[in-house]
Amino acid sequence: MLSTRILTGFRRLCILDSNKLDVGVRSISTTTVANREVDSRKEMLRSLPAPDEGTAGERAIDIDGRMQKDSLFPDEDTPNRLFHGTPFKELPIFNIRVSPNNTILSLTDYKGVPKLIRSCGVEGFKHTKKGTNIAAQATAITIGTKAMERGIKTVRVSVRGLGPGRMSAIKGLQMSGLNIVSITDSTRVSWNPPRPRKAKKL
Amino acid sequence: MRHARFIARTVFVQNNDVEAACRVLNRILGKEGILDQFRRTRFYEKPFQFRRRINFEKCKAIYNEDMDRKIQFVLRKNRADPYPGCQ
Known part of the structure; x- marks a missing residue:
């Protein structure tokens, strides 16, 4: 009995409220916004998956327990540490230059004298195919085997730039049989750069 | 600021696991905001x-x-x- 009375009272209140509110309230519908067709290019781009920049694990929050922290990063003895009889500072260097549209790999000795160079374009991939991870991997395997033929087995890798070839080029070098000692990032980053080019219109 | 090459931003590969080393490097670069700054200064x-x-x-x-x-x-x-x- 009591509950029904309360309910009816509540209903009456609701009606009163709605009558009062009817004056200046517009209904808000969120479904139309959600179901809107993709009309502009900007929205279409936003709905696409993010481009692969070879930065897997960038946003990852995980604990690397299995790795030995002490031998993961270089210290003051690193330049003289021996790898297959060669000190670290005299190991040949694989420089990988990655951009969204191409990947260029070059092998230099420790002084920086170039020995081999190869890019996805030289490999036979043309136009947009140059800027794919498959192209980068194929190029890396080719140049890696060439380096092996020259008798180079242990190298350090230096990567510059972001692009689809960043990870796959390193993977390709390993697949060709080279022993990669270390990976260095030499991307040029400045906090007060000269004015960059105008942003692309989308 | 310039840092010593192959000392700064360098990770050693352990047990021939290149991918794990890359992930560690990427995570550090991401956390330090270096990759964000790089992307921001393209345009x-x-x-x-x-x-x-x-x-x-x-x-x-x-x-x-x-x-x-x-x-x-x-x-x-x-x-x-x-x-x-x-x-």
Whole structure:
């Protein structure tokens, strides 16, 4: 009995409220916004998956327990540490230059004298195919085997730039049989750069 | 600022696991904001974009600080052994 009375009272209140509110309230519908067709290019781009920049694990929050922290990063003895009889500072260097549209790999000795160079374009991939991870991997395997033929087995890798070839080029070098000692990032980053080019219109 | 090459931003490959080394490197670069800065400086950031980004970051920092405080408050402990079984 009591509950029904309360309910009816509540209903009456609701009606009163709605009558009062009817004056200046517009209904808000969120479904139309959600179901809107993709009309502009900007929205279409936003709905696409993010481009692969070879930065897997960038946003990852995980604990690397299995790795030995002490031998993961270089210290003051690193330049003289021996790898297959060669000190670290005299190991040949694989420089990988990655951009969204191409990947260029070059092998230099420790002084920086170039020995081999190869890019996805030289490999036979043309136009947009140059800027794919498959192209980068194929190029890396080719140049890696060439380096092996020259008798180079242990190298350090230096990567510059972001692009689809960043990870796959390193993977390709390993697949060709080279022993990669270390990976260095030499991307040029400045906090007060000269004015960059105008942003692309989308 | 220039740093010694092959000392800075370098990770050794352990047990021939190149991918894990890459992931560690990427995570560090991401956390330090180096990759974000690189992406931001590919194209000119107009003053209005700069202003909006800075304001957004400020708000986010304030929210995160308050949220951290709240979480610490909820997780507060007053026991002789605060984490039993975790010795």
